Amino acid sequence: MSSESTDKQVEAQAKAKASIFDGWNAPPNLVTYSRIVLVVIFLVLDIMAGAWGADDLTLRWIAAVLFIIAASTDKIDGWMARTYNQVTEMGKLMDPIADKLLTGGALVVAAAFNEFGNLVWGWIVVALFLIREIGITVMRFFVMERPGGKVIAAAWPGKLKTVFQCVGLSMLLLPFWSLAAGQTTPMWITVYYVLTYAIIYVALVLCLYSGGVYLYNTFAAPKQAER
Template identity: 35%
Template sequence: MNLNLPNILTILRLAAAPGVVLMFLYFARPYADWFALILFVLAAFTDFLDGYLARAWKQESKLGAMLDPIADKAMVIIALVVITGFSNMNPWILLPATLIIFREVFVSGLREFLGDTAGTLKVTNLAKWKTTAQMVAIAMLFASGAFEHYFGMQSRELSPEMVELAISGDGPDALGLWWKYQGMMVSWWGGIIMLWLAAVLTIVTGWDYFQKSRPYLRDTDT
């Protein structure tokens, strides 16, 4: 195995996937949300960096080719499980997350079955956009969780009328509820839109891979 820098970055990204869960086990919210967001963004950046360095330095390897998609899928699936959990199984998140996880498992099974012919399922540009949409959505939803927790903690002792005046800008806002509420709503709806976009791209690319694999799934007459 060739442990060059691109491969080390890929291994670190793979290790960061369960690290997202550890943030919520060992830190209280909203710190856990921020730490998970930072860890996820750094790991997502290595997804671009390791591939770029491998091509630029001509250090592409079988180890990197094997680990890269595993690290991507582990990072996305584990993060989606965490987000689904702290959203209390919100259907706006649960449904697209289920579609994404189902597709990733399905395509991984196809690749395993195809074995040496799995090269027919090369990563397309649309699949790269799918991965980008997934990572942007997850990052925004982690940020939304942090804003929501801040907003909930600081508005707990206030009356509903005072909270309404603060977020509408018509009353005193010593706690900064207005910008916390805006951050919560923008990151929430932005994350939801990107997650549904990712789910659509996930299904489209999954169907494309299935169509490409169909010739290898036919039984031959004996």
């Protein structure tokens, strides 16, 4: 291989690695960064509110609203990126990271406050979520660093998982139990929380399934295509 072709190859690899920062300050990415800031504020308020909001019910309501806002803006930055042709590698990387910080933080606090009904089972659920989420995020970095590697955007099972996860956690965070304070628990509240946990468990199944799909698309599918 000539020195000229080697230099071109090195230059191409350098450009590929630098491309992650292209468009870092695009408006959709700024929305993503603002979501990360909201995550920090949400977690502080959620922790201050205490388990189920027992220490400060007002802070729990505010934390729940902030969570819903942060989760909803996920669609805004994605829509902006597609509509105005501002899809960037940075956006494809940071968007799922923002989702994971939001939902992962909410899950850890809920487990610490024993809001899953059983402390041990709650931490098992959270551990399964986090192992998949952190593992896939770390893999994204490794895939990105490979020669010719690109950030792999979330597939539909992962996006569906995020929807169920955000809906379930939003329902868990909203302290509707307080509406029946001092009364016999109404049937609708019981049904509400049963539905809440069911949605979270569906999200867990989708979480594990989408992780398997990502692993397949990253490693198995390319090898089969080469045959």
